[in-house]
Amino acid sequence: MARFKHAVASLPLLLAALCGTAMPVAANNQLPDIGTAGVMALPIEQEVRYGDAFMRFARAGLPIIDDPVLNQYLDDLGQRLVSNADSVRFPFTFFLINDTSINAAAFLGGRVKVHTGLFLYADSESELASVLAHEISHVTQRHIARYMEAQASTSAMTLAGLVGSIALAVINPTAGVAALNTTLGVSMQSAINYTRDNEYEADRIGMKTLFDSGFDPMAMATFFQKLAAEYRYSTKLPEMLLTHPLPETRISEARARAANYPARHLKPSLDFLMAKARIQVRYSNESPEAMLTYFDARIAKGDYGLKDAAIYGKALALLQLKRYDDAEALMKDLVSRYPDDLFVLDTQTDIDMGKGRSAQAISRLKRFLDRMPDNEVVVVNLANAYLESGQANRSIALLDPYLRQHNENNLAWDMLSDAYRKQGKLTELHQARAELLALRGDYQAAMDELIVGRGTTSDKMTLARIEARIAEMERAQKELETLKR
Numbered sequence: 001m002a003r004f005k006h007a008v009a010s011l012p013l014l015l016a017a018l019c020g021t022a023m024p025v026a027a028n029n030q031l032p033d034i035g036t037a038g039v040m041a042l043p044i045e046q047e048v049r050y051g052d053a054f055m056r057f058a059r060a061g062l063p064i065i066d067d068p069v070l071n072q073y074l075d076d077l078g079q080r081l082v083s084n085a086d087s088v089r090f091p092f093t094f095f096l097i098n099d100t101s102i103n104a105a106a107f108l109g110g111r112v113k114v115h116t117g118l119f120l121y122a123d124s125e126s127e128l129a130s131v132l133a134h135e136i137s138h139v140t141q142r143h144i145a146r147y148m149e150a151q152a153s154t155s156a157m158t159l160a161g162l163v164g165s166i167a168l169a170v171i172n173p174t175a176g177v178a179a180l181n182t183t184l185g186v187s188m189q190s191a192i193n194y195t196r197d198n199e200y201e202a203d204r205i206g207m208k209t210l211f212d213s214g215f216d217p218m219a220m221a222t223f224f225q226k227l228a229a230e231y232r233y234s235t236k237l238p239e240m241l242l243t244h245p246l247p248e249t250r251i252s253e254a255r256a257r258a259a260n261y262p263a264r265h266l267k268p269s270l271d272f273l274m275a276k277a278r279i280q281v282r283y284s285n286e287s288p289e290a291m292l293t294y295f296d297a298r299i300a301k302g303d304y305g306l307k308d309a310a311i312y313g314k315a316l317a318l319l320q321l322k323r324y325d326d327a328e329a330l331m332k333d334l335v336s337r338y339p340d341d342l343f344v345l346d347t348q349t350d351i352d353m354g355k356g357r358s359a360q361a362i363s364r365l366k367r368f369l370d371r372m373p374d375n376e377v378v379v380v381n382l383a384n385a386y387l388e389s390g391q392a393n394r395s396i397a398l399l400d401p402y403l404r405q406h407n408e409n410n411l412a413w414d415m416l417s418d419a420y421r422k423q424g425k426l427t428e429l430h431q432a433r434a435e436l437l438a439l440r441g442d443y444q445a446a447m448d449e450l451i452v453g454r455g456t457t458s459d460k461m462t463l464a465r466i467e468a469r470i471a472e473m474e475r476a477q478k479e480l481e482t483l484k485r
Contacts, residue, residue, distance in 0.1 A: 042145040042148060044090065048109045050108045051093075052109065053479065053480055054108060055408070056438075057441060057483075058113065060440040062097050063098040063099065064098075065095075065098050065116070066410055067278075067282070068346070070278060071095075072342060072376050073271055073343075078092060078112065078132055078136070080214075081132055081133050081136055081210070084212040085205075086140065086205070092136065092139070093110060093112070095111075096116060097114065097116065098283050099115040100116060101117045103117065103118065104132065106135040106136070108144055112132065112136065112139070114132070116283050119275060119279045120279060120284065122223065123226075123305075124216075124219060124268065126210070126215040126219030126266060127219045129219070130217075130219045130220035133210040133215075134202045135206075137206040138198065138202050141198070141201055143201075200250070203250070207254070207258065207261075211264070215266070216264045217257075217264070218263075218264075221254035221255040224251045268305045270306055270309060270338070273305045274309050274341075276309070277310070278313075280294075288317045288320035292318065292321070295313040295314035296314065308334060308338075311333075312344075315330040315331050315347060324351055324354045324355050327347075327351055328351050331347055342375070342377045342378075345365075345377065345381070348361075348364065349361045349385065352364075358388050358389035362382065362385045362386065365382040365385060366382065376406070376409065379398060379399070379412070380409075380412060383395045383399050383412070386398065386419075387415060387419055392418075392422040392423045393423060395415065396416065396419045396423065399412050399415060403416065403435075414436060417429060417436060427453050427456045427457040427462060428453075429453075430456065431450065431469075434447070434449040438476070443473045447470050447474070450466050450473075453466060
């Protein structure tokens with residue numbers, strides 16, 4: 001999918017208002033007392049519902065990456081920060097977008113999107129965490145809800161319509177800003193003034209969350225400084241600088257604020273560097289051959305951060321080239337030293353499956369399942385291994401209970417659909433397909449699947465469940481339509 005282009009001159013400032021980021025001004029030393037700001041315009045329960053609707057828009061319109069090991073890493077990192085944040089009112093969801101531009105953005109209901117480009121640009125886990133902590137703070141401080149509350153008295157637009165335009169702006173900036181300009185007609189200056197303080201508030205609170213989570217608080221300042229210096233004279237700024245402007249005042253305040261915390265010198269994170277290598281090999285624009293050459297050079301020079309992560313990256317490149325024996329030879333030492341690492345486990349499984357050793361993969365994954373029965377990497381890899389080995393029934397037995405607890409896992413629903421198809425279970429197949437379509441907000445197509453599925457069974461309990469689900473989807477469709485107007 002092509003990257004979004006910024007065709008409107010005022011877009012950076014508007015998007016800043018929408019995503020909780022803006023061109024900042026000097027901040028005072030006191031955190032504002034927000035009290036219950038935002039609650040009148042948008043109750044917590046409604047914010048969660050709007051966040052759910054936003055994710056359905058996102059799945060339909062953004063190149064979301066369904067990579068279990070990257071999803072697990074990003075979620076673990078995000079939840080580590082959330083667990084040390086204040087004023088957390090609902091669960092957070094972090095999801096990865098296949099976009100090499102440097103950016104991240106928060107939305108209502110704890111939904112945070114992260115571009116692959118952010119991994120590619122960050123040099124340390126603390127730098128990546130600093131951006132996530134900043135975005136988490138926008139959500140916990142309810143900056144979007146507070147923005148909408150401030151606009152409620154100046155606009156005749158419905159709250160649902162405003163939320164819909166904001167969601168569209170996060171997903172497709174050009175179209176979203178056009179919708180806001182047309183339907184909202186807000187004062188540009190009031191939006192800028194309102195969100196400047198939000199940006200500094202997110203910096204201050206985000207840095208505390210960063211430190212309390214065990215990361216280096218100076219990483220926020222160094223990341224800001226590095227980004228500003230690299231693009232100081234550039235005529236084409238990365239998306240992050242368009243939506244997160246970095247004047248010297250913001251950088252200097254971040255440095256000064258970080259200096260108030262104890263110095264923290266951390267060892268490089270192997271999992272962060274493995275995640276970065278995985279994105280470089282699988283989700284960048286480079287060919288596997290080019291990445292193989294790149295990691296060979298990094299290993300020879302010893303300048304990748306950790307040699308083991310570079311070896312992992314080289315093994316992934318070899319896997320892409322279907323050179324399974326060479327990849328396995330490289331991974332052998334990593335397996336012996338990091339037997340419980342999920343990046344290593346996932347690559348072991350890929351090698352086994354590539355070499356037709358599904359039984360070996362299944363045996364290993366079952367041992368992990370005993371210890372990690374709810375882990376996405378383990379469950380999805382094992383389900384896939386069962387499918388590839390002709391054991392669709394076992395894949396179903398694994399995925400069905402997993403999805404009862406993780407019903408937003410697109411990849412697991414897709415696998416379950418495939419398993420039902422291979423088993424010839426038509427009613428269940430249509431039900432699973434319906435859930436996949438519903439995740440993308442295509443409720444009409446989802447209900448059509450359920451109607452077809454209804455005709456494949458005479459079981460009264462199953463028919464009752466299908467009818468109840470159709471009714472639920474009808475209600476959800478009506479609510480989603482209010483956001484599209």
